[in-house]
Amino acid sequence: MNPRPDHTQLVAPEDGIAKGDVLLDVRNVSLSFGGVKAITDISLNVLKGEIRAIIGPNGAGKTSMLNVINGFYTPQQGTIVFRGKERRSMKPHEAVGQGIARTFQNVALFKGMSTLDNIMAGRSVMMKRNIGWQMLWHGPALREEIEHREKVEEIIDFLEIQHIRRTPVGKLPYGLQKRVELGRALAMEPSLLLLDEPMAGMNLEEKEDMSRFIIDVNQQRGTTIALIEHDMGVVMDLSDRVVVLDYGKKIADGPPDEVKNSQDVIDAYLGVPH
Amino acid sequence: MFYRTAGQFKTSYQADHALFPVRQDAILLAVILVFAFAVFPLTASEFTFRALLIPVLIYSLAALGLNILTGYAGQLSLGTGAFMGVGAYACYKLISIFPEMNIVVAIALSGFFSATVGVIFGLPSLRIKGFYLAIATLAAQFFLVWLFQKWSWLYNYNASGAIQVPNINLFGVTVAGPRASAIVQYYFVLSVVCVMTVFAINITRGRIGRMWKAVRDMDIAAELVGINLMRTKLMAFFVSSYVVGIAGALFVFLWRGAAEANLFDIPLSFRVLFIAIIGGLGSVLGNFLGAILIVALPVIISAVPRALGLPLDAATVEHLNIMIIGALIITFLIVEPHGLARFWAMIREKLILWPFPH
Numbered sequence A: 001m002n003p004r005p006d007h008t009q010l011v012a013p014e015d016g017i018a019k020g021d022v023l024l025d026v027r028n029v030s031l032s033f034g035g036v037k038a039i040t041d042i043s044l045n046v047l048k049g050e051i052r053a054i055i056g057p058n059g060a061g062k063t064s065m066l067n068v069i070n071g072f073y074t075p076q077q078g079t080i081v082f083r084g085k086e087r088r089s090m091k092p093h094e095a096v097g098q099g100i101a102r103t104f105q106n107v108a109l110f111k112g113m114s115t116l117d118n119i120m121a122g123r124s125v126m127m128k129r130n131i132g133w134q135m136l137w138h139g140p141a142l143r144e145e146i147e148h149r150e151k152v153e154e155i156i157d158f159l160e161i162q163h164i165r166r167t168p169v170g171k172l173p174y175g176l177q178k179r180v181e182l183g184r185a186l187a188m189e190p191s192l193l194l195l196d197e198p199m200a201g202m203n204l205e206e207k208e209d210m211s212r213f214i215i216d217v218n219q220q221r222g223t224t225i226a227l228i229e230h231d232m233g234v235v236m237d238l239s240d241r242v243v244v245l246d247y248g249k250k251i252a253d254g255p256p257d258e259v260k261n262s263q264d265v266i267d268a269y270l271g272v273p274h
Numbered sequence B: 001m002f003y004r005t006a007g008q009f010k011t012s013y014q015a016d017h018a019l020f021p022v023r024q025d026a027i028l029l030a031v032i033l034v035f036a037f038a039v040f041p042l043t044a045s046e047f048t049f050r051a052l053l054i055p056v057l058i059y060s061l062a063a064l065g066l067n068i069l070t071g072y073a074g075q076l077s078l079g080t081g082a083f084m085g086v087g088a089y090a091c092y093k094l095i096s097i098f099p100e101m102n103i104v105v106a107i108a109l110s111g112f113f114s115a116t117v118g119v120i121f122g123l124p125s126l127r128i129k130g131f132y133l134a135i136a137t138l139a140a141q142f143f144l145v146w147l148f149q150k151w152s153w154l155y156n157y158n159a160s161g162a163i164q165v166p167n168i169n170l171f172g173v174t175v176a177g178p179r180a181s182a183i184v185q186y187y188f189v190l191s192v193v194c195v196m197t198v199f200a201i202n203i204t205r206g207r208i209g210r211m212w213k214a215v216r217d218m219d220i221a222a223e224l225v226g227i228n229l230m231r232t233k234l235m236a237f238f239v240s241s242y243v244v245g246i247a248g249a250l251f252v253f254l255w256r257g258a259a260e261a262n263l264f265d266i267p268l269s270f271r272v273l274f275i276a277i278i279g280g281l282g283s284v285l286g287n288f289l290g291a292i293l294i295v296a297l298p299v300i301i302s303a304v305p306r307a308l309g310l311p312l313d314a315a316t317v318e319h320l321n322i323m324i325i326g327a328l329i330i331t332f333l334i335v336e337p338h339g340l341a342r343f344w345a346m347i348r349e350k351l352i353l354w355p356f357p358h
Helices: A062-069 A092-098 A115-121 A131-136 A140-158 A174-187 A204-220 A232-238 A256-260 A263-270 B023-043 B046-072 B080-097 B103-126 B130-150 B182-205 B207-217 B219-224 B229-256 B266-279 B285-308 B314-335 B340-353
Strands: A022-033 A036-047 A051-055 A077-082 A085-087 A100-103 A192-196 A224-228 A241-246 A249-254 B168-170 B173-176
Touching (some): A022 A224, A036 A062, A051 A062, A062 A192, A115 B207, A131 B207, A140 A174, A204 A224, B046 B080, B046 B207, B080 B130, B219 B229, B266 B285, B266 B340, B285 B340, B314 B340
Parallel strands (some): A051 A224, A051 A241, A192 A224
Antiparallel strands (some): A022 A077
């Protein structure tokens, strides 16, 4: 086995926020669909460089929270401050420009495309050559393509998926699809990476691999990560701080040990009548 | 045996991004091009050009345009015939208003008219998908054909209501109109199709192609990797309708010589759609294979009894022809529902490994 290559050039972009300062601040956000309240007056923040976990029983509003953060839903109340800029609403495709990338609970890859193309697609926004150059291919368009290919190959190397570079992702097993999806998110060079159940449906070995990648992304690239996960062992080991949601409300927020011993959290998971 | 990739190593990403990573493919294409540019023109008869080679090329180009929209960007369209009509009428008007205009320029410009119309009728794609979008493009089909009939300015107030291609010279050679020779028209069409195909391949394998395929495969995820759905879909409509419009201009100017509005009616749209589906959606090669099957095979089959001297009357031949082609299409779709292009890809994979099974 070769020694793990050095991926120090894969650094999260500079965004003028020092490690440990607030990168994302969600302030008093409420979201409802008709009469159903998905999120009720939740505030939480994510500090630069940390791994932040969002946990809670099913239907607690975790995924809704991620959707609010990356602009997929617009909250009825509250504001979101990302990198010091306040916003109420934005289009989902603008989130990438701001430096937010995410993966999905159910894998959302482009099934007809190869692993390589999927990850390259993550860099579409950064590629600028217009259709005129694309038509000619040789020259600037090809140079740009190769420049980005090199970055993508670093990610492929990092995630150890060299052998499936050319395979259409629809044919890959679930664990690898999750890894490719992480690769696509990394290709966007986000300063905040949102992972929605990165380990759902994986076996122990795959979970260990995925945990290792998440830690590496966080430590080597300095990417801030917010993740939703149901495997408590993984959550408690990986994350720096945990926020617990239940029925759209925040019931605990703090370091894993503190959260683990909170009576509210225990009640929420064991199902004490409200 | 001939298809061995052994010994072909790539040492740079540039080599890996080459159009033909396998050398044999490049050789095969070179052979086909030699046939197209040298062997066919030397051997083919006037009939072969008019009934076989020129229409196959033009239909391939139209299917290529549709394939960009449907196969790559995933937006189903039933308005191809009408968009071809826009290209043809635009070219006709350009030539009538500016008789001195170079025919190449006129055809290239007429593509922009159909592209604009395509984008306008593509606007519903921002809200609706799949079959519903197909119905919206069907509206374009009916509306445009109606317009071609009713707006007499389009056909210069002819009593016949048809457009008639005048004699047009390019560098001293007549390329369109009644006096043009088939071989010149063949070379003209072949050159345009080759150039457009190269452009289409380049666009579809680069950034824009990936964005189209991303929108096709999962539009929500595409949006969340930062792809602007509106721009990407409309760009697909633009490029697709441009290519289709060029095909329409060639269809009338370099092949039919004259056209009425109902030539661009829905049977033409379906014909092009069948070529794209049978050839293989999401493939450039498939359009050519599909066009050969749908356009050329009937001509070849109906010529066979005559060549063999069989005493069959014309109507019987025609019926047999339809039955054979229908059976072939069904067989191909059962054997390989993803089209002839995938069929070829599978044969190629097998050939690379042959005689070993894995």
